[in-house]
Amino acid sequence: MADRPYILLSCGTSIDGYLDNGSEHRLMLSNDADLDRVDEVRAGCDAILVGAATVRADNPRLVVRDRLRREKRVANGLPPTPAKVTVTGHAQLDPRARFFRTGGNEKLVYCASAAVTGARERLGQVATVIDGGEPVEMTRMSEDLYTRGVRRLMVEGGGRIHTQFLTAGLADELHLVIAPFFVGDSRARRFVEDGRFPWHPDRHAELVDVRRIDDVVLLRYALSQRFQWD
Ligand SMILES: NC(=O)c1ccc[n+]([C@@H]2O[C@H](COP(=O)([O-])OP(=O)(O)OC[C@H]3O[C@@H](n4cnc5c(N)ncnc54)[C@H](OP(=O)(O)O)[C@@H]3O)[C@@H](O)[C@H]2O)c1
Numbered sequence: 384m385a386d387r388p389y390i391l392l393s394c395g396t397s398i399d400g401y402l403d404n405g406s407e408h409r410l411m412l413s414n415d416a417d418l419d420r421v422d423e424v425r426a427g428c429d430a431i432l433v434g435a436a437t438v439r440a441d442n443p444r445l446v447v448r449d450r451l452r453r454e455k456r457v458a459n460g461l462p463p464t465p466a467k468v469t470v471t472g473h474a475q476l477d478p479r480a481r482f483f484r485t486g487g488n489e490k491l492v493y494c495a496s497a498a499v500t501g502a503r504e505r506l507g508q509v510a511t512v513i514d515g516g517e518p519v520e521m522t523r524m525s526e527d528l529y530t531r532g533v534r535r536l537m538v539e540g541g542g543r544i545h546t547q548f549l550t551a552g553l554a555d556e557l558h559l560v561i562a563p564f565f566v567g568d569s570r571a572r573r574f575v576e577d578g579r580f581p582w583h584p585d586r587h588a589e590l591v592d593v594r595r596i597d598d599v600v601l602l603r604y605a606l607s608q609r610f611q612w613d
Contacts, residue, residue, distance in 0.1 A: 387525040388536040389609060392545055393424060393558045395599070396574050401566035402542050409441045412562040417596045419449070424558065426452040427613060428465045428537040430491075430528060434544040435471035438482045445539070446486045462488045465537070468528065470519050470544065471495070474502035474512075483509040491531070493519045521547045542572045550578040555611075557588070557604040560596075582606070 395412030396402055403410045413421070425431060426447045433443065446464040447453050453463035466489040467482055474494050476482075483490055483506070493515035494502040502512045515524050528536060538548055548554045559574075582588040591610070592603035 385526045386529045387522070387553065388429070388529050388533045389555050389611065390525065390536050390538060390548060390553050391424070391428070391556045391558065392538045392548060392554050393421065394540055394545060394574055395560040395562060397562055397564055397566040399565045399567060400574050401568070401571040402540060402574055403440070403572050404566045405568050405571035407440075410566075412599075413560060414597045414599055417560055417599050417601070420596060420601070422448050422452065425465060425537060426456060428535045429461075429533040430466040430468050430536050432468040432470070432536060432538045432544070433482075434541050435469050435473075435476055436543065437539070437541045438469055438476055438480055440541075442481050443539075444481045444485045446488075464488050466491060466533065468493065468536075470515065470524070471502070472498065472518055474498040474505060476502075476506060478506055478509045491528075493524045493527075495519055521551050521553055525553055542575055546575045546578050549575060549580055549606075552581050552607075555605075555607040555609045557602075557606055559602045559604070561600050561602070563598050 394402070397412065431445045433445065437443065445467050447456065457463055464486045467486065468491045469482065470493045472495040490510035492502060492506055492510045492512045494512050496514050496517040499512060499514045506512055513527065538544060589605040590602065591605045594601040
């Protein structure tokens with residue numbers, strides 16, 4: 384396999400494993416202290432990736448919020464906030480979304496081959512559109528990100544994206560935060576979809592840390608030999 388970045392998956396779920404509650408409103412699965420922890424993790428990465436459905440549903444900024452962290456990155460010769468990356472098959476993304484408008488940093492759109500021309504017309508002013516194959520293949524995309532200088536990639540969801548990184552064996556580390564409530568609605572998105580995962584009853588993922596953060600809990604798993612304590 385060619386070089387790829389160190390890949391850290393980050394996710395918050397309800398006690399019953401849901402990423403959202405199936406409504407059009409963003410579900411808060413974190414608290415202030417945990418959001419600050421996520422900000423610190425972001426500040427240590429070269430790029431942050433989410434799926435196109437998350438860009439549409441949550442309209443996230445995906446920037447480093449803390450001024451001192453941004454200044455520290457700049458002092459180290461980095462852009463104030465990591466590059467942003469998304470993946471799409473149909474490229475129905477709004478160039479006015481916060482993903483594209485905020486951060487003043489590089490935005491990369493890995494698009495399925497058939498939609499690349501339309502994506503470049505729609506998003507060419509605000510992002511670099513890359514042909515990612517049909518469909519976009521996570522290993523190939525990861526290797527391409529490496530050639531663009533991304534050494535540490537943070538994947539922030541949603542479930543379809545997490546599933547592909549996990550089943551492809553690309554994830555080096557997982558941060559799973561459990562919020563103290565249930566969703567109880569199977570129309571909502573789960574952390575992962577069905578799939579063949581490298582970790583199962585006969586091969587356990589390695590739990591390396593458990594941390595209480597106010598009313599949520601952070602579970603940290605090492606998923607590869609490349610796992611690094613920071
Ligand atoms: N709790 C959390 O930590 C957290 C974090 C992030 C998101 N979320 C929630 O998760 C939900 C979204 O999750 P999701 O699983 O529905 O979607 P997602 O993983 O965010 O994005 C899925 C979309 O990405 C594109 N895509 C994914 N794999 C692709 C491939 N191999 N080739 C081409 N395109 C590909 C497709 O975009 P197109 O449809 O454009 O073709 C697909 O519809 C939202 O409700 C959001 O609020 C929660």
